[in-house]
Amino acid sequence: MHISAHLDLDVVALETDSELAVLIELAAPSAPASATVRAASTLQVVLDRSGSMTGARIDGAKAALIGLVDKLDPSDNFGLVAFDDRVEVTVAAGPLTDKEAVKRAIGQLSARGSTDLSAGYLRGLQEAGRVAGATGATVLLISDGHANAGVTDPDRLGGIAAKANTDNITTSTLGYGLGYDERLMSAIACGGSGNELFAEEPDTAGALIADEVDGLLSQTAQAASLLINVAPQVRAVHVVNDLPVTTSNDGLLVELGSFYADETRKVLLTFDVPAIAALGLAQIASLRFTWVELPGLTQHTVTVPLHVNVVPGDQAAEGIPDPTVRTELVYLHLQQAKRRASGHLSSGAPTAALTEIRNAQAALAETLPTAPPHLREDLAEEAAALAYLADQTENGMIARAAKYSSMDAAYKSGKRGRVRPPSSEPN
Incomplete structure (x- = not known):
């Protein structure tokens, strides 16, 4: 992972309050030179099969899922939980040793009942956790309706997704049509450090499901995080991006999730820095990046210190923001x-x-x-x-x-x- 950090101002005025912005740019590792080298992946699909999915929606979802089974290797883990007001493990999570049997099970699904999204999602997390190895798992939640049974509060479901993410289980969501609750699906995707997707038509949904699998199979870094440890003189730090953030004893912990091969990301932080009374170089924070590189499952940690130069006010006034x-x-x-x-x-x-x-x-x-x-x-x-x-x-x-x-x-x-x-x- 290549990491760089750029301050909007590299100088601040002596004994003057300042707000500094820091742009962090991250570039993920490339895919291994050998196309045959790939760590086994785990994909757990949680599919809404409630009555509103009748017709083209359920048929389109089934066709897309059958297509993604063909993309996965026999050594990859795949599972499917279908839910309405009941939960059914359509395909028990495990290696795809019998793809034809899995595709037959998918093909037999039909729409029925109401929408207990939380029960389906929780069961999907259980299945994913049961088979996920060192490479973790991805849960793809597909729904077209408002949750009308079980847990329906976005914050609670987002918290469940965030807890699963600490165990290296990412959650992406696909909202299907115009009747689903975008607040709920957004909260789950954000908490789970996954993608938030929206498809109005079956063909779009199928393409997005295929894209999600392509992304999963091209991952070269997982469980990426950023720990921000601020200097004593810094009053506050804010993560401007919409990312899961928790406070730990060591500082502010930002979950970055997984990275595709050669993917670039940008994270922006702002620091509220009260007046510094001494001239010279002052450290405002240290940034500790941690990630697991695939396929070797090697954990890396890189620490980047952030410094600013404290100068007299007339010199600081000449500074040009980046x-x-x-x-x-x-x-x-x-x-x-x-x-x-x-x-x-x-x-x-x-x-x-x-x-x-x-x-x-x-x-x-x-x-x-x-x-x-x-x-x-x-x-x-x-x-x-x-x-x-x-x-x-x-x-x-x-x-x-x-x-x-x-x-x-x-x-x-x-x-x-x-x-x-x-x-x-x-x-």
Whole structure:
């Protein structure tokens, strides 16, 4: 893993309060030179089979699952839990030694009943944990409806996903259609350090399921985390990205999840630094990165110290902020605005959502003229996404706007730098 850290300002004024932003860039290892070398993977699918999945939705999901079974090796673990108001272990998690039997079991599924999502998800986690080895497991939760039985609180389910993630079980979610609860699916994906996906049509859902498997099979790093240990003089640190964060005795622990081969990610931190009374180099934090490299399962730890130079006020005034770091900060604030807009849309407040979107468009327009050239493509794509959200909201397509906004913000913040599948782009 290649790691670099860039401060927006490398000097601060003596005896003056400061806020510093730090952009961390991470590049995952490449795939092994030999295409035959790959650690065995574990994929546990949790599929909603409630009555609303009848017809093209359940048929499309089954076709996609049969296709992914063909992509996996016999040594890979695969399991399938199907749920409605009951939970059924359709395929017990284990090696794919009999693919034809697994595909027959998938093909026999039919839609029925109501939606006890929590029971299905918890059973899926049990199955994943039962067979996951040193390489951990990925759970893919697919649902098209609002959970109407069992645990339905997003925070509780997100906490369950976060707990599983500490045991190296990642959870991704695929919301199917326009009737699912994006707040719940988003909370689970964020807590589980996975992808948050949205498919309105069966073909899109099938493509996204295939993309998720391709990502799983191309992983070169797992269980990545960042431990932030701040210096005594620092008042506060904030993780701007939408990532799972917990406080430990050693500092602030940020879960980064798994990395695909050659994937790049960006994480942005801000530090509230009170007035420093001594001139010279001052350490504000140390960043400790830990990850497990595949296929060798070798754990790596790298520590990166962060220093700033304390200078007289007149010298600090001549400092020029790093435009890349400052533009990245604006970009992530735009994702926060979209997350808030999604919340307003989900709660039936489209006017408030549109205000968030318009404010984000204004901030983007202000940033564009001074943005570094290498970030202008990202900003242009962001302008298109905001225009799409504004159009959908103004035309009453509230459910679509809420779901797209949530998914788009998740990719661009929690997985900032990861390339989103083309099949998840707006129509």
